[in-house]
Amino acid sequence: MSRSLNLAVIPGDGIGQEVVAEGLKVLSAVLPQDVKLETEEYDFGARRYHATGETLTDADVEALKRHDAILLGAIGDPSVPSGVLERGFLLKLRFLFDHHVNLRPSKLLPGVATPLAGQPEIDFVVVREGTEGPYTGNGGTIRKGTPHEVATEVSVNTAFGVERVVRDAFARAQARPRKKLTLVHKNNVLAFAGHLWTNVFNRVAQEFPDVTTDYIHVDAATIYLVTDPARFDVIVTDNLFGDIITDLAAAVSGGIGVAASGNINPSGEFPSMFEPVHGSAPDIAGQGKADPTATVLSVALLLRHLGYDAEAVRIEDAVSVDLEERGSLPARSTSEIGDALAVRVAG
Amino acid sequence: MSRSLNLAVIPGDGIGQEVVAEGLKVLSAVLPQDVKLETEEYDFGARRYHATGETLTDADVEALKRHDAILLGAIGDPSVPSGVLERGFLLKLRFLFDHHVNLRPSKLLPGVATPLAGQPEIDFVVVREGTEGPYTGNGGTIRKGTPHEVATEVSVNTAFGVERVVRDAFARAQARPRKKLTLVHKNNVLAFAGHLWTNVFNRVAQEFPDVTTDYIHVDAATIYLVTDPARFDVIVTDNLFGDIITDLAAAVSGGIGVAASGNINPSGEFPSMFEPVHGSAPDIAGQGKADPTATVLSVALLLRHLGYDAEAVRIEDAVSVDLEERGSLPARSTSEIGDALAVRVAG
Ligand SMILES: CC(C)[C@H](C(=O)O)[C@@H](O)C(=O)O
Ligand SMILES: CC(C)[C@H](C(=O)O)[C@@H](O)C(=O)O
Numbered sequence: 001m002s003r004s005l006n007l008a009v010i011p012g013d014g015i016g017q018e019v020v021a022e023g024l025k026v027l028s029a030v031l032p033q034d035v036k037l038e039t040e041e042y043d044f045g046a047r048r049y050h051a052t053g054e055t056l057t058d059a060d061v062e063a064l065k066r067h068d069a070i071l072l073g074a075i076g077d078p079s080v081p082s083g084v085l086e087r088g089f090l091l092k093l094r095f096l097f098d099h100h101v102n103l104r105p106s107k108l109l110p111g112v113a114t115p116l117a118g119q120p121e122i123d124f125v126v127v128r129e130g131t132e133g134p135y136t137g138n139g140g141t142i143r144k145g146t147p148h149e150v151a152t153e154v155s156v157n158t159a160f161g162v163e164r165v166v167r168d169a170f171a172r173a174q175a176r177p178r179k180k181l182t183l184v185h186k187n188n189v190l191a192f193a194g195h196l197w198t199n200v201f202n203r204v205a206q207e208f209p210d211v212t213t214d215y216i217h218v219d220a221a222t223i224y225l226v227t228d229p230a231r232f233d234v235i236v237t238d239n240l241f242g243d244i245i246t247d248l249a250a251a252v253s254g255g256i257g258v259a260a261s262g263n264i265n266p267s268g269e270f271p272s273m274f275e276p277v278h279g280s281a282p283d284i285a286g287q288g289k290a291d292p293t294a295t296v297l298s299v300a301l302l303l304r305h306l307g308y309d310a311e312a313v314r315i316e317d318a319v320s321v322d323l324e325e326r327g328s329l330p331a332r333s334t335s336e337i338g339d340a341l342a343v344r345v346a347g
Numbered sequence: 348m349s350r351s352l353n354l355a356v357i358p359g360d361g362i363g364q365e366v367v368a369e370g371l372k373v374l375s376a377v378l379p380q381d382v383k384l385e386t387e388e389y390d391f392g393a394r395r396y397h398a399t400g401e402t403l404t405d406a407d408v409e410a411l412k413r414h415d416a417i418l419l420g421a422i423g424d425p426s427v428p429s430g431v432l433e434r435g436f437l438l439k440l441r442f443l444f445d446h447h448v449n450l451r452p453s454k455l456l457p458g459v460a461t462p463l464a465g466q467p468e469i470d471f472v473v474v475r476e477g478t479e480g481p482y483t484g485n486g487g488t489i490r491k492g493t494p495h496e497v498a499t500e501v502s503v504n505t506a507f508g509v510e511r512v513v514r515d516a517f518a519r520a521q522a523r524p525r526k527k528l529t530l531v532h533k534n535n536v537l538a539f540a541g542h543l544w545t546n547v548f549n550r551v552a553q554e555f556p557d558v559t560t561d562y563i564h565v566d567a568a569t570i571y572l573v574t575d576p577a578r579f580d581v582i583v584t585d586n587l588f589g590d591i592i593t594d595l596a597a598a599v600s601g602g603i604g605v606a607a608s609g610n611i612n613p614s615g616e617f618p619s620m621f622e623p624v625h626g627s628a629p630d631i632a633g634q635g636k637a638d639p640t641a642t643v644l645s646v647a648l649l650l651r652h653l654g655y656d657a658e659a660v661r662i663e664d665a666v667s668v669d670l671e672e673r674g675s676l677p678a679r680s681t682s683e684i685g686d687a688l689a690v691r692v693a694g
Contacts, residue, residue, distance in 0.1 A: 011390070022674055026518075041372045082534055082535045082541075083534065083536070083538050083541070086535040086536060086685060087412050087535070087536070087538065091536065104595040114464070115463050115464060115573045116462050116463065116464060116573070117461075117462060117464040117465075134481075134500075134502070134536070134537060135536055137538075138499075138504070139501075139537075139539045139540070140539055141539045141542070141543070143506075144542075145546070146506065147506050147507065147510075148505075148506060148507070149505065149506040149543055150504070150505050150506075151504045151539040151540045151542065151543040152485075152501050152502060152503055152504070152539060152540070153481075153501070153502040153503075153539055154486075154499050154500070154501050154502075154539045155481070155486070155499060155500040155501075155502070155538045156497065156499055157494060157497070158495075158496065158497050158498075158499045159490075159493065159497075159499075160494065168593075176495070177590050178395070186590075187429055187430065188430040188433040188434070189430070189433060189434070189438065189481070189482055189587075189590075190481060190486075190500045191430050191434065191484075191491050192486045192487055192488045192499060192500055193486070193498045193499070193500045194430070195428075195491075195498065196496055196498040197490065199492070218590075219590050219591050219593075219594035220594060222569065222592075222594050222595035222598065223594050223595065223597070223598040223603070226462045226463070226595065226599060227462050227598055227602075228571060239523075240533070240536075243533075243536075243565075243566050244565055244566050244569055244591060245569075246564035246566075247567060247569050247570050248566075248569035248570065248572075248573065250570070251569065251570040251574055252573060253368035255574075256570070258402075280577070285625050298641055325542065335467075336389070346663040
């Protein structure tokens, strides 16, 4: 019996190319012999945009649908106006493929530097809603460019959308040793959305009596993330709050060089997409300086999503050891780190 | 010639009473002899709400209008449903009195503990818009409580509202030695509001050629706040982003025990309100454990707003020395800290 893993690969811009190459190297090394890895590369990003004006066509979307999953490096370049690639590609794909579970684990591994004093214990997962909230593009502008301009942004929240992500987060919390889930919102100010989130959260909680729950306002959550990150196990939150606190979470747990993420469609109706949290970092692109670790950890999330749990663990363990040894090694290039990880996961 | 300072005092809930008492003690001690200090106390907060169901009546608003400024301790108690006092009192007042400049300085003083490693240099001011954005209460809910509930929150941004706060921030940046202003937003996703903010910011910048400017997305700003806070001088941002990043800013620069804020109406049409960033902390209320420093620093902001610059500096200097000496002193009560500061500013 032979299995196959059919991957869409989107290197994208800046350091995307370099880190994705290492992610694939480690993936090839960790996959069991009987799994046939097929990859198809797509040229989305700034180059394609400049050449054709396209960010993501209907044909692209159809092509991407045929894959088991998507591995993305980074999309974005200063030569493209802010928002064009973000909304025209990244967010478009999250919405079209209904990536409603945006999964962002934060684990401070031994030996990894953190800006926080005293090397605190950090091991939590943020489940960020990915298809609603202020990210829907709702809103508009009147009297643009005049002294009477009014611009609105509408955060859209549905019981359907909130419940499915809250349920997913409860299940993830239940599967972890501490079984704790924190809702992060701002329900004292954003009363309409806050009421919906809080109500759904409390209702679903009844189905998970073994999961401890609490609630924290997003502003206070940023305080705890730097003063007491150990208090978090699983966090569930809205799209924008999740965007903000996961960057902070990445910063305190070793930096965006090691922060992985999954844009997940749990039903499998559409392929899920895995990407490092860092951007395209054009300032260091092409120099072999980028750390591929976040991409490699994103590959682990991808494997776990597709049921390759043992392989995901092998990658995570390899990364742990590699990070711990890093302090005593001379600086390595992007591909040297990838090589070392590939050797480790194969061995 | 004699002057007067007519203050509305709102101790509020929890530790509010205790910290406000120390704020007033220091205020009395620092004011020049010829300034007649008149204070009137108001009983807003949880007690009044439970007794009468009122949070802030029209008559209250009229009464408050007659004062030069308002000193607030803290509003909020677990016995009151989340949002009732926040929206019924605090935000209501910010909106009615057009407190569009929400001023939140962050300065890490020598000897003060920070969760960040390596005692970084932190000295910046956040100018948070206070009357627009997602705080307007716009939005609504349909099919409440059903599986088809939809809840919206509308962020409202006007050229008028954005320009006045951006202009205020430029002026503040210009008055500081580094003369640097950073716009924090999320214009790659919130394109309507982001475009308005960015456009107005760039236009007003032309009137302040000596101010260096930059732009950072709010998610990235949280990273810099923990990895490189020294990069910030003045930040201007929207109401919600400001709420989030100022809690983080307070956490990294010594904690909410020392974070002061001003809800400012720069025209003076309505009284401005000054309050510590911390809440009512019901768990330690009435025990003399609360740190009054944030309230005392809020009094300094109040004095500066009313033109008592020298007195504001005296308070800030006294707090600096007090904080620096704190490490070598046994723990002091709320009133002992207030006494020490009162002696110092008088001396
Ligand atoms: C690039 C941007 C659109 C994106 C987001 O806001 O979601 C990024 O910040 C992220 O967190 O993946
Ligand atoms: C209490 C709450 C309404 C308030 C806000 O969100 O503005 C607080 O967090 C603050 O920052 O002053």
